[in-house]
Amino acid sequence: LKLFWPRCRLKTRALLPHPHTEGRAVQTAVDMPSTRVQHLPLMRRVRASSSLPPLALLFLLAVLGGVASMVPCKASLSAAGAGVKAVTDTVGAALQAAFPSPISDTKPHLIGFYAEQSMEAKRMKYLGDLLEKELPGTKIVWLEAWQHPMNERLRATIDFKNQCGGVPYLFNRKTGKVLCGVVAYDKLRLWAQGLGGDARVYRNIGGDP
Numbered sequence: 764l765k766l767f768w769p770r771c772r773l774k775t776r777a778l779l780p781h782p783h784t785e786g787r788a789v790q791t792a793v794d795m796p797s798t799r800v801q802h803l804p805l806m807r808r809v810r811a812s813s814s815l816p817p818l819a820l821l822f823l824l825a826v827l828g829g830v831a832s833m834v835p836c837k838a839s840l841s842a843a844g845a846g847v848k849a850v851t852d853t854v855g856a857a858l859q860a861a862f863p864s865p866i867s868d869t870k871p872h873l874i875g876f877y878a879e880q881s882m883e884a885k886r887m888k889y890l891g892d893l894l895e896k897e898l899p900g901t902k903i904v905w906l907e908a909w910q911h912p913m914n915e916r917l918r919a920t921i922d923f924k925n926q927c928g929g930v931p932y933l934f935n936r937k938t939g940k941v942l943c944g945v946v947a948y949d950k951l952r953l954w955a956q957g958l959g960g961d962a963r964v965y966r967n968i969g970g971d972p
Contacts, residue, residue: 871904872936873955876918878909883945887931890948894955901955903933921963935960 875891877884891903906914908930919925921934927943933954934941940960942951953959 871902873901873903874934874936875903875905876908876914876930876932876934877905878907878930880909881930884931886945887933887942887951890951891933893948894951898952898955903955908932924963926963934963939963 875888877888879885888905891905895901895903906917908915908918918930918932921941922928922932927941931945932941932943933951935954935957938957938960939962940954940957941963942954942960946954950959
């Protein structure tokens, strides 16, 4: 009994609460000589398991910042692209109007320049509307020149010798023939059909170059 008494006493002390451990069991060398338990608070373990490495966190912030900076850049690129497209369309319209297009072109080839304040131009526009009703498939594109400087610049590009000098002014892109001022309805019909009209550059009978 004396031989086993010290060992039993040690085990009893190991199971009893110690005043300095606040009720926690003390692990002695007799009970568990080779094990060590590290006590971590629960919230600390959760934060340690869910936290990202510093490099990964920096990479994530960089990606988010790049995405945020790309949004205004995309809007500015869209605005710049719209401006370039508008300029390209204007230049293309001027070139197409200044030079006759092939006969197989399906785009409207009859262009008329008028002004709302000009009675002569409004009369020619009225005759053009009658012509469209008489000849199916005929379409005259009318451009207001006095209130729209770009249209007047396009008219001046076609009338580069300034021989007409104003509106009404009609241009056939397929034949290169023009009509200046108020003309008869029959002449307007022949011009639209490609059978008549005046040359863009003609010699002045009065002798002036």
